[in-house]
Amino acid sequence: MKALVLNCTLKPSPLPSNTEALATEVVHALEKLGAKTKMIRVADYDVKTGSKSDMGEGDGWPAILKELLAADILIMATPTWMGTLSSIAMRVMERINGLYPVKDEEGRPVTYNKVAGFVVTGEEDGARHVVTEIAGGLMDVGFTIAPQSYTYWNNGPGPGKAYLDSDFRKDWSKQTGKLVAANVVAVAKALKKTPIPA
Template structure:
């Protein structure tokens, strides 16, 4: 079984990403369950705006990311909170994923029988809003969202330190992240054994 994390930080490599660090707690637990994982830092790639899986321009990197999505049974979208909302990078990723609504496999939407969850960081409030926006979009596309398929870290409203700069709250975020990983893996296994069929005609 494979998992893919799409890190939607605004920071380009090699800058340290708070969001990627917390997502690593989730993938660490998935690895203990025997799940291999991959990581895409979307901001490093030339992903053009659009709502198609095909390249929008020469050099558009989305088709490669789309291929990784189809190769993974578990997806984690990881986003910082900016102005109480998902990052602009996360929005672009979701817009490109919109094309998956019309892609099918044996009559089923291509995202069926795949699970997804959300990781959020930020030194401002708004994590639950970000989680609900991303989870709702992924459910629309066809992903199954298990119960408690998220974790987040922030220190409440207003500006403050970043995840990598402060130990406060990490224990809860890490425990929740491990639970998230276990729930994603359990539901992915269940779907592998009892897949959802094509919608009725």
């Protein structure tokens, strides 16, 4: 079982990432369940604007796409900006959309039998909206969405501290992250046993 976490923070490495901190909780839970997990910080790659799988010389997306296609589970992790997903998460979604016409050896979309989960952080609300936006897009191209497959953290109404600087309700976010891992792994195992047919 392979899981890929795409951290869509706007911050390149080695800057600290609140989204990565919460996503790491999900990674630990996935690994305890036997999933081999890799996290990629998308800001470290030059992912070109576009909707094709390869936008030409210098495009960082093909390397990420290779990992995505090898994974059984995709965890999309993004901060909330102005009430919606980050621009990097949106770019990832646009590039994933380029998989629409791509089929596997049995004629199914290559994203069939892959399961998606979600991690959202922010100093503002909007997490459920972000999950809805990403889940809808991923379902559209063939991903399966497990029940209770997201965890999030926000500071509550108004300005405040970031995830790494706060203790506000983090236990809930971490516990829910364990549930995310359990549910995406359970659905991924079920799909391995009984794949969606062509």
